[in-house]
Amino acid sequence: MQNDRKYTDADIRADYDLIRIAEEYCFNYTGSFDFVQGCRDLVAGGGSLNVSLARAVLNCMRVDPTVQSKLPEQKPLVQVDPFERRPRLQIANRPAYYVLRAKFKMTFVLSRAKNATAAHLLRPEKTELWWYPYTSTYSLRRSTWCGALRHSDHAEMTNDSEGRHICLQCMRNRDESNDR
Numbered sequence: 001m002q003n004d005r006k007y008t009d010a011d012i013r014a015d016y017d018l019i020r021i022a023e024e025y026c027f028n029y030t031g032s033f034d035f036v037q038g039c040r041d042l043v044a045g046g047g048s049l050n051v052s053l054a055r056a057v058l059n060c061m062r063v064d065p066t067v068q069s070k071l072p073e074q075k076p077l078v079q080v081d082p083f084e085r086r087p088r089l090q091i092a093n094r095p096a097y098y099v100l101r102a103k104f105k106m107t108f109v110l111s112r113a114k115n116a117t118a119a120h121l122l123r124p125e126k127t128e129l130w131w132y133p134y135t136s137t138y139s140l141r142r143s144t145w146c147g148a149l150r151h152s153d154h155a156e157m158t159n160d161s162e163g164r165h166i167c168l169q170c171m172r173n174r175d176e177s178n179d180r
């Protein structure tokens with residue numbers, strides 16, 4: 001719909017032609033609205049409308065059926081630069097990440113937190129390496145049998161349990177699982 005929102009000062013600063021249109025409207029105004037009459041006197045006396053007066057007049061014109069069709073079409077509040085549009089659409093059509101094929105042969109996942117005492121068991125078939133094309137970065141999506149330390153930045157995969165006790169929940173879940 002044309003001109004379906006109120007004018008803002010920014011609209012007028014983006015198109016000073018709107019001031020001329022508002023002044024013309026005031027100059028020819030025969031209605032009874034005090035505010036526009038005052039603007040008419042100002043314009044008729046050789047003055048000009050500033051941005052906020054022009055904005056108020058334009059918002060009167062929006063609801064005046066005798067002139068509203070003469071207003072230029074409003075520009076969208078957010079304008080998209082046509083030269084930026086194409087790469088953005090391409091980006092939107094690319095996946096945010098790719099899951100890379102990887103085989104993980106480590107046995108344990110250890111937390112690097114100071115008070116960590118357990119060695120969790122890696123679930124290799126659920127562990128993935130994600131590649132983010134926009135930032136050219138990898139992310140290791142680790143999985144353990146008990147679910148601990150998933151995607152943690154403070155954990156690492158290793159074959160050395162470092163003398164820690166093996167997580168009981170990990171052992172239980174692995175033993176109960178059919179997909180080992």
Ligand SMILES: [Zn+2]
Nearest residue numbers: 120146167170
């Ligand atoms: Zn565990």
